[in-house]
Amino acid sequence: MASRILSIFHRGTQSGRFIHDFKYWAFTFATWIPAVIFFNGHVGEVTWINGPSMYPFLNTSFNEGLSKDVCWTSKWSPTTDLKRGMIVSFRSPSNPETIAIKRIIAVEGDTVFTRAPYPLPTVQIPYNHVWVEGDNRDANKTLDSNTYGPISMNLIQGKVTHVLWPWKSIGPIRWQEFKGRTRVIRRRNDDITPRW
Amino acid sequence: MTIFQRAFRPFKYIKHRYVGHHFRVLSAALKTVLLGHVFVEYGYWAGACQGPSMLPTIEVYGDWVLVSKAYRRGRGIKIGDLVQFDSVVEPGVKVVKTVLGMEGDYVLRNSPGTNDEMLQIPQGHCWVVGDNLDASRDSRMFGPMPMALIEGKVIAKVLPWNERRWIENGLKPVE
Incomplete structure (x- = not known):
């Protein structure tokens, strides 16, 4: 039997x-699973954007339906060559298990004029830190550096480089064209990176 | 089939599968390397430490520690644990320090005896300090450390071999 x-x-x-x-x-x-894990962690990953914090640039129609924007995040050497205006994904300092996507407003050495929840009117960004904010004009719709302060560059996981969906905004993200409303006094010499 | 033939069947299989098949050899090597990478990233990592900041727990030079990545991003970390994390101030640098406070706790801002200023650790952060207070750059300098930077917990010292030991939490409940 x-x-x-x-x-x-x-x-x-x-x-x-x-x-x-x-x-x-x-x-x-x-x-092949380890290869996929390596690719998603260190080369690039498809990311779905949650929430209205980057409205109106990403999730433009967040209040019209349940659809989410889809982006491509480049994960290769994420902490090098960070510029003002770039959109980056990072682990939220206040909640380690969630990944946030925000725009870099200021880099190390800059002075930023902050918004409501931040305790001080201006702040100078320390070495190897960046100031990140959501694009949304409504301060209640974005949880960013105005709540948790400048973030360490090592928290940054990737740079959001392309929009893959919706169809009308498909293409590379031209972060160089970003004009922010937050007042930033740029550091005196943009070429020299201060060392710790 | 004799036992001898049975024992050599895997080798025969490997020979048939890989000898002369360059692409198979290449992809198998690549997949092995990536499997190792995933093990190091999500399982365990061992490596050398240097610097005086963790004296007397870890020597200045030549000590190897074993790090469990199950504790990454501060999962299950308690006060008194040794954690390895990405430096707050230097990209690409990894640091080992002792956790002295978790989110919500009140800690002394500076070294004991210098200043009585205290602060509350914000949500998602912890307070890390080196065991050798005089030669350590830690939370006293850069403030609360986001737990998202934690890579893992130091669970053992493996080299030098005759000094090997499990590193346990030094804080024990009073009996």
């Missing part, structure tokens, strides 16, 4: 051949 049950695993039978093929392809599939 036992040998009859076990015979379905025997390669000669049809079911045995199916199980063998299935095991082979399942193993082949599993061996």
Whole structure:
């Protein structure tokens, strides 16, 4: 009896051949999972944008339906070459398990005129930190540096480089054209990065 | 089939599958490297530490520690644990320090005996200080550290081999 049950695993039978093929392809599939994890963590990832914090640039129609914008996040060397206006994804300092997407308003050495929840009227950004804000004019709709202060560059996971969906805004993000409303006094020499 | 043939069947299989198939060899090597990367990123990491900031727990030079990445982003971290994290002030640098306060706790802003100023640690942050207060750049300098920067918890010292030991939380409940 036992040998009859076990015979379905025997390669000669049809079911045995199916199980063998299935095991082979399942193993082949599993061996590629680390490659996907590496790619998503260090090369690039498709990101769905949640919430209205980057309105009107991303999630332009957040109040018209449930659709979300889809973006491409480049994860290769995320902490190098950060410029004012770039959109970055980072782990939220106030909630380590969530990833936030905001725009860099100021880089190290700049002085920023802050908004309501921040305790001081102006702040100078420390070395290797950046000031991030959402694009939304309504301060209640974005949780950003005005709440948790300048963020460490090491928190940044990637740069949002392309919009993949919706159709009308598809294409690369031209962050160089960004004109912010937050007043920023730029640091005196833009070429020299201050060292710790 | 003799036992001898049975024992060598995997080698025969590997020979048939890989000898002469360059693409298969290449992709198998790549997948092995990436599997190792994922193990180091989400499992365990061991490596050398240097610097005087954690004396006497970790020596200035030559000590290797074992880090469990299950505690990444501050999962299950308690006061007294040794954590490895990405430096707050230097990109690409990894640091080991002791956690002295979790979110909501009140901590002393400076070293004991210098100043009585205290602060409350904000949500999602912790307070990290080196064991050697005189030679450590830590939360006393850059303030509360976001727990999202935590890579893992130091669970053991592995090298030098005759000094190997599990690193346990020094804070024990009073009996």
